Amino acid sequence: MPLISVITITKGNPQGFARTHASIKAQDFKDHEWVVVDGDKEPDNGIYDAMNKGIARACGDYLIFMNAGDAFTSPNTLSQAAAYLQEGPDFVYGDALEGGHHKPARHDIAHGMITHHQAMFYRRSDRQYDTRYRIAADYKYTAQAIAEADADKIAYMPFPVCIFETGGVSQRRVAEGRAEQNAIRQELGIKAPMISSMQIAAAFLKRVAPPVYWALRSRFKTARAYDARASAKSNPATPSKKPNLKI
Template identity: 30%
Template sequence: MPKISVITVNYNNREGLRATLQSTLAQTYSDYEYIVIDGGSTDGSKTLLEDQATRVDHWVSEPDGGIYPAMNKGIAIASGEYLLFMNSGDTFYDAEVLEQVAPALERHRDFYTGGVCLDGKIRKAPTSVGPLFFFNQSLPHQSTFIRAELLKARPYREDVPIVADWEQQLYELLVRDGTYECLETVICNYDTTGISSVCLAEGKLDNYVLPMLRDHFSERMIAAHRFNVHDVRFKLRTLLEHVDSLRERIRLLRYSLKLFFTAIHK
């Protein structure tokens, strides 16, 4: 079965790192490697890593340029066929997660996403991902297995402090038309204090999202992003309810998407 690289990025989050280390090292699956990239923490994280040095396959503690340069550093080191980013504070849902997921990885999709446990509630992965999905969310990196060769060929952008993982998913799944599979397995306990989660709550994502959309798509999609996506869904759903023919529904849906989503392949 495929080798999996689990990558943890940490900076001055010793207790979060401790929880992630314990959770990852408890995995029962045998063919995985564990990589920890610490950004030169001053809170004792390095000492914690030194104590676990014989159990962590690769680790480094040195200053870096932020979360995405650190993630890219882990990507460069990784030797697995699939990568999973379980950053400090995130934990596996149970000890058998990797063992449960590994057989599915033999189908060689580009992306696999499983469920997350958020505030004690299970949230399942989307069964499919398309333009409307990416308007207001992304696949959680804590529960998403990505084919390593994609990230080695095109690492995360380092010119933005957040949402580079969203941009990578958008490019690979929509622009490049990559493959995706929903997993029934619950992968992780989600840490809601992550930087992208905080910026999403504060409504700051458009500062970075719109320029990225402009890089990949036409002005029509950018304009559509500025609309309330729930209004768009509601109006389209209402219109479809008045069309009886399945063929006409499909035609109308395709036409509607074409109006605001014109992909420009790089």
């Protein structure tokens, strides 16, 4: 079984940290390590600098970032994920729970983060977060991970991986985050016409009519999910249709 590194960044959030700790401790999959970077004990240059420290300390085959306040959806979440990871994919992602709502993953990196950061497993590498981006460095990190992955080694897990704690910096500084995402698209050559208008409309709908937003968010996806395990069992030589994740 692969070793999974769960990386947690914490600063000034003891209650959230305790919740995350309890969630990790409850996991029935024991081939994991917990890497904690505590901003109250060691200085850093922001959350992504702290996450880079976590990457440097990690020894696992795969990394998942579960920051203070976030939690796995159940005690067997890592066991479920390990069933996918043992096949050696480059990048694996699943759905998330946010504010009591099931938030399905999207399958097009051009539209922004395909799912919450806490619902993605990255094969460990020397890649680091670009700390020039204070809000959307996770988008660049993820887009690069997908670009570097073999097309047939990207897997989607059709279940919620994390319970996302709302109110973080990306949700408080939405406009800045969008601007950084646009800069990253230009830097990486990702074409996404009209995406800014779509994001503004979605944010407005989420604010003024949450039930409508969540109903639409749960119903529509940009592509059919790719399950690497099902594909390999059905016809190893001909993978089933994959999400449009490649840049």
